[in-house]
Amino acid sequence: DIQLTQSPSFLSASVGDRVTITCRTSQGISNFLAWYQQKPGKAPKLLIYAASTLQTGVPSRFSGSGSGTDFTLTISSLQPEDFAFYYCQRLNVLPSTFGQGTKLEI
């Protein structure tokens, strides 16, 4: 199975900062990747699919890029509500695999 490795695992930042989270896959997956946000005690929320397509209702400060084996999730200007866990997910294949997660903290 293809492995998804996120980096960093932990990221400390401040409101207003620009941050980038990386997801690297062990084999190329074109752009079949999604990103999710999860706040403590809550269900995950879809942010981005197709590596760069913003889900309806997601603020434009979120963006995704990448293809092949290297992908990034960028938050252009952190807001207080953005401090959460973030996960990448490989699409179009079962078993569906997620990255191990990145905790974005203040």
Add this chain to the structure above:
Amino acid sequence: EVQVLESGGGLVQPGGSLRLSCAASGFIFGSFTMGWVRQAPGKGLEWVSSISGFGAGTHYADSVRGRFTISRDNSKNTLDLQMNSLRAEDTAVYYCARSAVLCRNGVCFENVFDFWGQGTLVTVSS
């Protein structure tokens, strides 16, 4: 408004069984693949199982194959997960999620979990 609501979690002894249910509303249930994703305490997300819209296709993670059975009743808009031979490592919050096919620029992306329930906690312990 799309809603999915899980139920059935609880405390069960190792080797025991539990049945989770998920009630869906706000969309044409039979038109969507549905899935279960779990999250062990303090850990990341793990896909468990998915079932196609008409129930003909089922898929399982290696960790649960042969022990868990996913099913659905499109007349009642419900999704179930029958869990047998439970182990301590099955302890997790189990999420029911709608698995969408989203298309962009002529390419379709499957297994996108676009709506999630709030989860139900399963604890396997003696």
